[in-house]
Amino acid sequence: MSLIQETDFGTPKSKSETMVTLTIDGNQITVPEGTSIMRAAMEAGTQIPKLCATDMVDAFGSCRLCLVEIDGRAGTPASCTTPAMNGLVVHTQSERLKKLRKGVMELYISDHPLDCLTCAANGDCELQDMAGAVGLRDVRYGYEGENHVFAKSHGCENDNWMPKDESNPYFTYDPSKCIVCSRCVRACEEVQGTFALTISGRGFDSRVSPGMSESFLGSECVSCGACVQACPTATLTEKSVIEIGQPEHSVVTTCAYCGVGCTFKAEMRGEEVVRMVPWKDGKANRGHSCVKGRFAWGYTTHKERILKPMIRERIEDPWQEVSWDEALNFAAAKFKGIQQKYGRDAVGGITSSRCTNEETYLVQKLIRAGFGNNNVDTCARVCHSPTGYGLSATFGTSAGTQDFDSVEQTDVVLIVGANPASAHPVFASRLKKRLRQGAKLIVIDPRRTEMVESPHVKALHLPLMPGTNVAVLTALAHVIVTEGLANESFVRERCDWSEFQDWAAFVADPKNSPEATAIMTGVDPNDLREAARIYATGGNGAIYYGLGVTEHSQGSTTVIAIANLAMVTGNIGRPGVGVNPLRGQNNVQGSCDMGSFPHELPGYRHIAGDAVREQFEAMWNVKLNKEPGLRIPNMFDAAIEGEFMGLYVQGEDILQSDPNTKHVVAALSAMECVIVHDLFLNETANYAHVFLPGSTFLEKDGTFTNAERRIQRVRKVMTPLNGYADWEVTIMLAKAMGFEMKYNHPSEIMDEIAALTPTFAGVSFAKLEELGSVQWPCNEKAPEGTPVMHIGGFVRGKGKFIVTEYIATDERTGPRFPLLLTTGRILSQYNVGAQTRRTENVVWHAEDRLEIHPHDAEQRGVRDGDWVRLTSRAGETTLRAEITDRVAPGVVYTTFHHPDTQANVITTDFSDWATNCPEYKVTAVQISPSNGPSDWQKAYDEQARNSRRIAPVVEAAE
């Protein structure tokens, strides 16, 4: 293994299809029109010296090192800013160029420290490389003059010198090493889209400046790492590189945070990760990253990781560390005992959306074939199960229709109930890039999110009351149909015409007009009409949506309404359009694909279908139950009724993530054996009897499937600290229960998945090795996968329009609970925070805050930062208030990343009519000033502390 060196072509790739041919150093080369001479030369294998150019950002032409000579042209143009043209004859090396370049380098080095041996960039410094490339041997100017290098000159303070900025937990800014190439500034603008950095001053006074000469941490910087990656010197350097040194080998793998699925190079020294660097060939992220994937991997070696199996008879007892055998036999005996006493259906399991496809597949196999029932569910139940239902009903597949590249061809983006800037940051950066090029943006969200207003981006915002999605989307359809904006030819060709007519008559009803629904939705009818016209007539229209759509009583109806909108405008079946659910967790798409739902086998096929079930029975050599099993909320209900007594939970923290915590506590407490398989003693483990240590994404092989249906490799870079990858633990647990599964490597599990699942038929580790990644369906018809779905026709045949009647949720405001609480995420934290809370990311978000409008706050005597009591019909908690007009009067908002806040104590039992996906996004609440934690929080905290005790190991006497 060695360090993967990615070629830097200096300037971005041109997408032109017109080709031009030129001669560089006597060699003919043909490149797309718009390619720079620098890039053309690099493609031919000639590296022209450069400092300010890098292919992640546009050419800038400031360093004057990449000069070339062109026959018939005067002077020495910069090759980065000069486009290749037919017939040009270019020389990259001549006496004149050599002299000029040496002169330029000499000036650079005359204001740069010469501490190369002890510099963190030693071994990875472009400045040093270029000094070598141009043959710089002497710096005639010396270091006595004005400089930015030394703290003191001639015994006095040097006003030009600036100390290091170490405020960011993950990287340092050392201004003394800066060559002012602007690569960081341009990366922040062009790649990330945050515009946090600038160059202050002119000439010799030019400095990289976060905001108005602020610290990095104090500025708008979101710590995505693009600037650090772009820096050619040690000016911006990962602290891990400073501490450890340069990596010696690297492995390409997939991030284990959100559903964007960024590809990274894990840069290693032995089994120690030095840094994670986004991979330019990653098709989801194209070389970009966010603060989580790039930097927040410290949890993988956090001291709180549990590395030894533990058991206990009662949850009141302290944990006892035991051997793997003892823990597995204990668990198996308990589960078998429960099945004997309460029946075969009294146990079940939850697959993890953070684990690999192979691991998820094994857990559902263990449950269906080993436990002998279909009581398997996954965290998608509480996030995107309505997507599965809604898109399957209308289009015929339970997944997004596009790849992320598609956004580059989009003209109108409609975001519904999603905040990609916080939850899917790398996609948000790609989207913002398109918006800065002129695409239009409409945001439907109760809150003025970061997407609504950001540098050079201004959305048409429809701030609706939480819970009224269906009314708003149906009103959009009303405008499209009644104003004659429907794409009739598309509908006639691709959709069921009579169903369309029924639907069109329904939406055209005046009761569905923007004016009639405004009283419920709170959306200005003129804005809504404007949004409908833009989406229907603005060119390629793409819808991106998130949990603000699905986590409602009418979640599935909302997904259907979205699909209807895409069909009626013909925005489906080609690049640049489509319906795109933004998946929350890294492998939530994969866990759904792998048959994690109780009613369907891998590939979304109902368990009652004899032909499909028989295939699985033949492969697994066991008779399967043909009845659908329990969904997570049904498991809880059954537990409380004394009929569901054992649960195996892999890599999920249902106690923190699921709604109505008191109900979950009651259910878990009622069970006789809860097995938690996780990295940490999470909240669910407080109610567990067996703890099986889990492994991180760095410690195993497998695949994740991201929100674009893209299957990507996860590669092992270190030995599991707990001893076993999660797939091995599931096999051992199955064996202890008497069900043998034999696999030597996850690739064999994928082979079995491919053999049983038509949409995965062409997937294998060998193919992933060859192509990097594939998007399912990948089979005989599409051997290299399917970037865009429904081209030429819908998977189900004719697209199905379904009437979407708005039915208000039964969670209503009233005199006791006059405000609506809605929930969401923040950039630096992930899901329940189990991983990110164990990293330095806590500097950005150490606690959940309650956002409240100044008007509502004033009425209740709440000041910014005050502790407030948040009460709903389900429970109460306390947290601190943040007064902001991001939320409308009547609406409050919080995140759910911290267990001590327990936002889910507040959320209720209401759920989506079709899938029981909980209604997290609407809870009627009241707020009052408070002195501190609620009784529930105190009791919970005490129980948690008690429950996490681990008994000291007593060494046996010799």
Place this chain on the structure above:
Amino acid sequence: MSSSPDKLVYMANQIGKFFHSQGHDRAVQGISEHIWKFWDPRMRKQIFAHLDAGGAGLDPDVLDALQKLRQQA
């Protein structure tokens, strides 16, 4: 929504409300199919027991759909 029949009745009616706008016949078909596809046998048994006890609280479409489903079972 403490005791189980109440919760199941509520869930069944929620399903019914979605299909209601499609007219009685299609609604009955849609509701029965949905419950057959997504409810586990334990839940179906409980709702059938409630149906036998008079089916209090069930909306008309839902009542018809459950009767249809039980005949098929």
